[in-house]
């Protein structure tokens with residue numbers, strides 16, 4: 001934690017002395033991100049590194065297993081609010097759901113792990129990621145799961161409306177944490193439906 005604190009402590013001075021100072025000052029006028037990037041909370045996945053996005057360019061939602069929860073359910077959910085805000089208020093034109101290699105959440109599902117020591121994780125996965133196949137290949141399952149989140153996004157009224165208006169596109173990506181490679185879902189592309197971007 002010490003190095004994290006040290007960096008945070010000197011961050012403002014670092015920005016003030018850099019050529020980015022002006023672009024940082026402009027951020028106080030608001031944000032206009034191009035896309036909502038939904039990915040796993042895994043520390044090896046860094047959306048701004050992968051995409052090159054600068055501050056203000058990428059709105060992010062991170063959940064265990066990059067799960068988009070079911071819409072509704074009778075109580076407020078932070079994930080749903082984040083998605084609605086991105087689509088209705090910020091007007092993002094694209095949503096990316098990015099799964100990744102070596103994903104602990106999806107791996108737990110595929111391996112049928114005992115998650116009794118982490119009951120919130122167990123219940124989150126059990127209620128929101130149903131359909132994972134025990135024993136499946138992990139990469140295949142992560143990719144299938146990412147595409148399933150697009151289907152779930154389409155059940156959100158705000159997402160459905162914007163798609164019908166031609167103002168929103170959905171994308172599923174697969175990121176390899178050990179190589180940096182990114183592949184994208186190609187609907188109707190045959191058995192290997194993820195290919196180069």
Ligand SMILES: [Zn+2]
Nearest residue numbers: 040042103104
């Ligand atoms: Zn993960």
